[in-house]
Amino acid sequence: MSDTIDQAQIQSELILEHQIRQATQRTPMPTRTHCIDCDEPIPLLRQQKVSGCQRCVACQTEFETGKARGVISG
Numbered sequence: 205m206s207d208t209i210d211q212a213q214i215q216s217e218l219i220l221e222h223q224i225r226q227a228t229q230r231t232p233m234p235t236r237t238h239c240i241d242c243d244e245p246i247p248l249l250r251q252q253k254v255s256g257c258q259r260c261v262a263c264q265t266e267f268e269t270g271k272a273r274g275v276i277s278g
């Protein structure tokens with residue numbers, strides 16, 4: 205049944221489009237007042253400059269270097 209195939213294709217295209225939109229839209233996460241890792245207050249200036257920032261500078265640096273190295277420390 206070609207109808208079924210068309211439907212499936214349309215559906216997968218919609219899903220793909222949705223995923224692309226989500227990836228490109230970059231909906232900013234709400235900026236936090238406190239670091240999600242160490243719970244230290246994030247400086248107001250950082251909150252204002254880094255929209256959607258979730259970590260203090262120290263934790264963000266650690267997070268990014270850890271990510272770059274591909275190391276997940278538990």
Ligand SMILES: [Zn+2]
Pocket residue numbers: 239240241242243244259260261262263264
């Ligand atoms: Zn922190």
